[in-house]
Amino acid sequence: MSAPDINLGKGHPVTDASVATAATAATPKERIAAILANVEQVPGAAKPDPILIANNVTRSFGGLHAVDVEHVQIQRGAITALIGPNGAGKTTFFNLLTGFDAPNSGDWTFDGVDLAGVPAHKVARAGMVRTFQLTKALSLLTVIENMQLGAKNQLGEKLRNALFKPLWRAQEKSNIDKADDLLTRFKLDAKRPDFAGSLSGGQRKLLEMARALMTDPKMIMLDEPMAGVNPALTQSLLGHIEDLRDEGMTVLFVEHDMDMVQEISDWVIVMAQGKIVAEGPPTEVMKNPAVIEAYLGGHHGDSLLEEENPVLAMLENDELPSAEEAQAAVEAELEAEGVDLHPDENKES
Amino acid sequence: MRRIVMAVLTVVIGTLFGLLVSTTAQADSGPPQAPAAVPAESGSQVQAASNRISGTLKAGTTPVEGVKITVKGPDGTEVGTATTDATGKWAVEVTDIGKYEVEIDVATLPEGIALAEGTQNPRTVEFAPGETFKAALFNLTGGEAAPTVSAKSPFLQALISGIRFGLILAVASIGLSMVFGTTGFSNFAHGELLTLGAFAAYVLNVTLGIQLILATVIALVLCGLIGGYAQDRLLWGPLRKRGTGVIAMMIISIGLALAVRYIFLVVFEGNTLNFRDYQGGRSWDLGPVTLAPKDLVIVIIALVFLVATVLVLNKTRMGKATRAVSDNPALASASGIDVDQVIRLVWIVGAVLAGLAGILYSAREGVKWDMGGSGLLLLMFAGVVLGGLGTTYGAIFGSLIVGLLIELSALVIPVSMKNVGALAVMIIILLVRPDGLFGRRERIG
Amino acid sequence: MDIVSILSNAVTQAVGPLAIVYCLAAIGLNLHFGYTGLLNFGQAGFAAIGAYGLGIAVKTLGLNLWLSLLVGIAAAVVLALLLGIPTLRLRADYLSIATIAAAEILRLVVRNSELSKVTGGSNGLNGYGRDFDKLNPFNNATYGFGQITFSRADFFIMIVGWIVVAIFSLLIWALIRSPWGRTLKGIREDEDAVRALGKNVYAFKMQSLIIGGVIGAFAGFIFALATSIQPDNYGTELTFFVYTVLLLGGAARIFGPILGAIIFWAALSLTDGILRGLVDEKIITFLSTSQVGQVRYVLVGVALMLLMIFRPQGILGDKREIAITAR
Known part of the structure; x- marks a missing residue:
């Protein structure tokens, strides 16, 4: 908490050797690209200025190693994409880092603070704030209430202050102003008094991101920010994410859409079967044989889900389409319907 | 439209349950084959009764017959009496929820049978909302002792x-x-x-x-x-x-x-x-x-x-x-x-x-x-x-x-x-x- | 059929001590279920621990009324902590099973004959209310008008009871409009989302459980002071009826519990009076008068089902909410 807050609009002081090159670069994107240009393109590569460093993070379910990350670093101020086939363990890794799931082993530091074993709400307070694959708009709260909820260190959230409005009136007012600014920026200001439940899927994604920004995070972690978003909104969402980076915030996101990854990310980390198999700039990484193997050697990638679901095992016996085909169809259908495939996943046990 | 269908369905379910049991129960009120059936008419029936206080008087395993039991209402007035039948059972119907005092007439206890030590007489029963009957139990001594279970282990x-x-x-x-x-x-x-x-x-x-x-x-x-x-x-x-x-x-x-x-x-x-x-x-x-x-x-x-x-x-x-x-x-x-x-x-x-x-x-x-x-x-x-x-x-x-x-x-x-x-x-x-x-x-x- | 007496009975019941008991229990439950989304099925246990805390403190410990009320409140806080520490980390439906079991354990323990010296066993407790009776400023034998009359003791407990209801309603209103209350509502909608924003969800849920539980204990106080303490008054059905009251009036509404309790008791009394009248006049022949009281509770069950199916937001529901929750 003592680390300096990186507020919107504030640039980040880069201290690395590549400063010279970076300083001459025209846009923030080019600046970051220059900083990352010298980073080795191998799993677990060291970054010039990592905000997040994780070691030996493992999580197994039964006998399956869902996550087995030996070492990874996330560059400060960059947009890093985490990609990989279904069941690669991306969301599980997100859950572990943010305290929503407990690892079997591993430790990680965020901005110099050890966060292993720290509960989710303290992770968020440390400045690492996430969104969810299935948007968690708080339906029966209004849009502005959703935003207000995000503000940190609210005096009126303490039970002993709650009854005495004068104690928190002023802070509440400034939080509302901040929320209104963000709503305007995300073009949600017209929806201000509406229940969040009445928003469209894309608007909910925007609201969730805006709400996360109310906490003044140092790093924002977006789990599939484009899933279920109307294509018309995609471009503006991408723009918002790039703006965050341009203002100095670190962004880590999970995504399936390769076009989007190519378009906005500065660095790409590829996971398969729980391990990190490749790293590199977006243009380079897709040429990596390990990545091609991970995506096209589909069997391995799907094995986790396959074993999880006797349905698929049964299907194989009953000569329906191959497991992969069924799987793909199922995933697509469910995604379209917004069904939570793994309802227990985010629950604390 | 869907709401109406749902309403109808709900009612149908209720009726189904109801029909099954009520048609069969009509026949049930006939012969008192059920050993546990309590005679409905015991003592002075109060008009507009809805709740029942009942019990079985036994000394050990022996049912005690002919004992008079009086029930007083919340305001202290007598609302009913009952006399135990051959199986020791008795019941009194009372009007509404509230507190009732149940008293056993010790004089009507057969010879050799007495209230066990520590047994309250009269004792209070109270109907909570949702309750429609209450048991009032009295411990008696002097009857045949219950056969001890012969379990050795x-x-x-x-x-x-x-x-x-x-x-x-x-x-x-x-x-x-x-x-x-x-x-x-x-x-x-x-x-x-x-x-x-x-x-x-x-x-x-x-x-x-x-x-x-x-x-x-x-x-x-x-x-x-x-x-x-x-x-x-x-x-x-x-x-x-x-x-x-x-x-x-x-x-x-x-x-x-x-x-x-x-x-x-x-x-x-x-x-x-x-x-x-x-x-x-x-x-x-x-x-x-x-x-x-x-x-x-x-x-x-x-x-x-x-x-x-x-x-x-x-x-x-x-x-x-x-x-x-x-x-x-x-x-x-x-x-x-x-x-x-x-x-x-x-x-x-x-x-x-x-x-x-x-x-x-x-x-x-x-x-x-x-x-x-x-x-x-x-x-x-x-x-x-x-x-x-x-x-x-x-x-x-x-x-x-x-x-x-x-x-x-x-x-x-x-x-x-x-x-x-x-x-x-x-x-x-x-x-x-x-x-x-x-x-x-x-x-x- | 005496319409006037049926109607005045309904009014008597709707504002009487039992309506207050249900109303208070529902106000506490509203904080749990309506605002925080906690599926507390042990509200009867909180009422029981309030009532028994009061009764035992007076009779066994010999404390005065005020200290005994404090004992009851403290007991409710302890129960909330005992229940909350393990179960608030669990899924909502696990919490419901744990709380219903805890309330049932409590009832089985206090009615156990081994403890009858302290709890009165299955007979319960009475004779602890003298301090309270002494406070009664009313001197007439009865109060009221027409056929709506209350005894001196009932009238006093009603005045006290409705004042307590007003105080707690005001308290909940003030709490819910604060950022604290907003966080509770957020937790109700999705606790992971709130956790991801840096809120200690567990602490908020615990605070909610304790406050709602203490309000439940006040329901027990009023119940105990209005009549006597009977263990079987605090069975699982009390909790279920309180849910009916809350859903009838409208969960997450300040006036939901009040309206719900009044309607619940008025409706129970009206159906009883009308059915009984119909039986007396031989219009209904398939029911005996002794079955009328039971039929009412069939209707309570059906009402709870229909409410939850067709109008889960209750009488005071918000139209905009209906648009979202209507499925």
Whole structure:
């Protein structure tokens, strides 16, 4: 908490050797690209200025190693994409880092603070704030209430202050102003008094991101920010994410859409079967044989889900389409319907 | 439009339950075959009565006849008197909820029989909202002492009781667990399925005079049709289709439980009723323990049904589909499994098993309107939670453990508290191992 | 059929001590279920521990009324902590099973004959209310008008009871409009989302459980002071009826519990009076008068089902909410 807050609009002081090159670069994107240009393109590569460093993070379910990350670093101020086939363990890794799931082993530091074993709400307070694959708009709260909820260190959230409005009136007012600014920026200001439940899927994604920004995070972690978003909104969402980076915030996101990854990310980390198999700039990484193997050697990638679901095992016996085909169809259908495939996943046990 | 359909369906369900029991109960009011039936007319009937205070006077095992009992109302005026009949029973009807004083006329006690020391006379009973009858018990001394149980090993005897009760609970809770597994909601009306089975068998056996085994078979068919098929078809199926949340369904099941439970009370009144067949009989003396033939039969029937259920779940396509739906309904549905059909089958099987458990339970303990809902339901939950909600084997083993725990704990704690241990263990299990002892491993994504 | 007496009975019941008991229990439950989304099925246990805390403190410990009320409150806080520490980390439906079991354990323990010296066993407790009676400023034998009359003792408990209801309603209103209350509502909608924003969800849920539980204990106080303490008054059905009251009036509405309790008791009394009248006049022949009281509770069950199916937001529901939750 003592680390300096990186507020919107504030640039980040880069201290690395590549400063010279970076300083001459025209846009923030080019600046970051220059900083990352010298980073080795191998799993677990060291970054010039990592905000997040994780070691030996493992999580197994039964006998399956869902996550087995030996070492990874996330560059400060960059947009890093985490990609990989279904069941690669991306969301599980997100859950572990943010305290929503407990690892079997591993430790990680965020901005110099050890966060292993720290509960989710303290992770968020440390400045690492996430969104969810299935948007968690708080339906029966209004849009502005959703935003207000995000503000940190609210005096009126303490039970002993709650009854005495004068104690928190002023802070509440400034939080509302901040929320209104963000709503305007995300073009949600017209929806201000509406229940969040009445928003469209894309608007909910925007609201969730805006709400996360109310906490003044140092790093924002977006789990599939484009899933279920109307294509018309995609471009503006991408723009918002790039703006965050341009203002100095670190962004880590999970995504399936390769076009989007190519378009906005500065660095790409590829996971398969729980391990990190490749790293590199977006243009380079897709040429990596390990990545091609991970995506096209589909069997391995799907094995986790396959074993999880006797349905698929049964299907194989009953000569329906191959497991992969069924799987793909199922995933697509469910995604379209917004069904939570793994309802227990985010629950604390 | 859909709302209207739903309303109609709800009413139909209610009527179905109602019809089944009320038509049969009309015949029931005839011959007093049921040994426990209380004569309705005892003492001065108060107009507009709605509640009843009753009891049985016994000294040891001997019923005490001809004792006068007076009941005074909240304002101290006498509201009724009763005299015990040949079986020692008495009852007084009173007007409304509130506090009543029940006094036994000591002068009318037969010679040699007296109130036991420490027995309050008069004693107070109070009707809470929702209660329509109360028991007022007086301890008497001087009669024949109850025959001491000839068990030479209380531990083994309790072990046998525990196995028997555990098996009954296991049969009962499979449906609860499977419905939770496939639909995700905790059915608080599951206990009423046990009562439904028991009352159906009672009506067939006692009112219509059908031998108990045949009556049980017919009762189970009725349970499957009404408690299983119709219930899911008319109530839960449409709610699922509508996307009703699990918490809403849970509260709806509470409403259903209350409605059905009080229908049973209206129709069958508040007494414990017994089947006509297999009452009494001598127990075998097996050295350290005694065993009633009835108990052995109960255990065998329960075991047969449990094994059959496990086999069906493991070996048949339908069983596998059930497990698939339990594991992940959305995925199963997208994989071409008719989830609705599977859930309906689960309801039918669950209802039949629950009905059977109700009959097995009442073969020993008698049938009572709230037998399934008030006591057994929580014990079933305890078993299911212990084993891991939603897992069938877990429900079976968990229930067995609960049954054993209850009967064995009665060796060391007061019998009236024996359920406390099981419920406490359930809370502790929820604390340390919420997935239960046999819970499935977590999912990943 | 005496319409006037049926109607005045309904009014008497709707504002009488039992309506207050249900109303208070529902206000506490509203904080749990309506605002925080906690599926507490042990509200009867909180009422019981309040009532028994009061009764035992007076009779066994010999404390005065005020200290005994404090004992009851403290007991409710302890129960909330005992229940909350293990179960608030669990899924909502696990909480419901744990709380219903805990309430049942409590009832089985206090009615156990081994403890009858302290708890009165199955007879319960009475004779602890003298301090309270002494405070009664009313001297007439009865109060009221027409056929709506209350005894001196009932009238006093009603005045006290409705004042307590007003205080707690105001308290809940003030709490819910604060950022604290907003966080509770957020937790109700999705606790992971709130956790991801840096809120200690567990602490908020615990605070909610304790406050709602203490309000439940006040329901027990009023119940105990209005009549006597009977263990079987605190069975699972009390909790279920309180849910009916809350859903009838409207969960997450300040006036939901009040309206719900009044309607619940008025409706129970009206159906009883009307059914009984119809039976007396031989219009209904398939019911005996002794069955009328029971039929009412069938109707309560059906009402709970229909409410939850067709109008889960209750009488005071918000139209905009209906648009979202209507499925």
